Amino acid sequence: MTAQLQSGSDDKTVLVTGGAGYIGSHTVVELIDNGYECVIVDNLSNSCYDSVARLEILTKHHIPFYKIDLCDREGLEKVFKDHKIDSVIHFAGLKAVGESTQIPLRYYHNNILGSLVLLELMQQYKVSKFVFSSSATVYGDATRFPNMIPIPEECPLGPTNPYGHTKYAIEKILNDLYESEKKSWKFAILRYFNPIGAHPSGLIGEDPLGIPNNLLPYMAQVAVGRREKLYVFGDDYDSRDGTPIRDYIHVVDLAKGHIAALKYLDAYDDNEGLCREWNLGSGKGSTVFEVYHAFCKASGIDLPYEVTGRRAGDVLNLTAKPDRAKRELKWETELQVEDSCKDLWKWATENPFGYQLRGVEARFSTEDMRYDARFVTIGAGTRFQATFANLGATIVDLKADGQSVVLGYENEEGYLNPDSAYIGATIGRYANRIAKGQFNLEGKDYQLTINNGINANHGSIGSFHVKRFLGPIIQNPSKDVFTAEYMLVDNDTDTEFPGDLLVFVQYTLNVAKKSLEIEYKGKLTAGEATPINLTNHTYFNLNKSHEDTIKGTESQSGF
């Protein structure tokens, strides 16, 4: 049985459970880069939607998102009904070893029941390809055997904590299911070693809620001043410098391992099933101090640390033997620990508090709680705040000293109403009227649909005010300043204007100055030249929010 590796994916849809989380979000980037479509399901118990909003801008793709717990069968079935799922990558799970010893029932319930419900629905909807996030934890202490470091997939399993037991149990379930219906299933079990680092863009990374359990995120928090010092658990191991050895793998390399596994399953003989395990590691061990020094170098900071006693359950060396993945999946790591430290440092400095920022709030603007239809408020709780919608990258509200000074609707319905009068919206591709809807550009004549007397107004039928922008990326670069960046992919197939256009709308709110600035950028990515003239269509009422007239309002504008 040999697998033929193919490149294209024919726009196949992958259900990514846990896709708002650390490894899942990085994998979504690689999936989209490889031509797959993604649907994310996540209950946001250890993540937040902002990672998905950022993924949209990073990938220039709309990514359907469902806030659903995998144990909620009815909710999850809706996803299978709404989308033709071709394969599943299953990241969703609780993952903290220490916590699992304190609340084992929650771990068993969440990880195992969630996986069972997912597999049952896959069976019902005839989805056969499944990539599972397992862990090197299933091996337990591989040093208990004489010749098992580096650890091969054949190493006997022996997890030592409830978290590891859940991964072991799910692996067993997959094996049993495969044995019962060999031709119906294609299972790739990926046993990760120690994922670290962040996306080189600095837009996504690990954002542990609470105290980080892992070395790198902990060091990053010490470096940005969120924690006092690093604790090194034991320097009396029989290693180069006395600290334990682990196999660290850049999260982007790990994400690419999932693409390799999925392509392997995609290309696998349709008359055969499969249930196979692969280690995803670098094959190179690094000590805690080596990683510490690499991170200090990347950040330029000598982090304070304290050596304390060994941690229960820690062993000397857990390094992967990744030969099987190299041979069969044609995958191996390309990045080094130094790259991980550099990328982590970029992520940590640009997002010292991760995704969740004080002064940012979001609410649903539709009854069906669509995440891409959120209203996001920046400067929330301060004396100057602004609320925006994805639809039209619209200014929904601007409040000074608690008083609204612009007009807006309570929910999306208002904006979708034909009488909405473009209220608060981004206007494009061309703000204002084009006489008779005609223009000539580079010797070519264009005719737009007439929508205003005898003219075409505000982009006519391709008007941005009813287009759903991607994002936003929200940042808080200094105490008083918040930014919200939206993106629109406006291809010539979506409009009567020529050329494929990428549009960026960035709002910068300065609470201290009580100012809101808008910056527009357009980038022609393909096709013919296009006219472009962007603006915002806000109706100001600087006098009082609930008065019928704008008497007393003074306006001032500058460019």
Ligand SMILES: NC(=O)c1ccc[n+]([C@@H]2O[C@H](COP(=O)([O-])OP(=O)(O)OC[C@H]3O[C@@H](n4cnc5c(N)ncnc54)[C@H](O)[C@@H]3O)[C@@H](O)[C@H]2O)c1
């Ligand atoms: N990060 C590691 O060191 C590591 C190592 C080995 C294996 N893994 C496994 O890889 C997977 C992803 O890990 P990660 O580091 O990205 O973790 P993460 O916590 O960042 O991501 C997991 C995501 O799953 C979601 N989730 C949890 N339970 C859910 C449920 N019942 N329904 C819907 N969503 C749910 C969480 O909200 C989170 O967004 C996990 O299964 C983890 O056990 C992680």
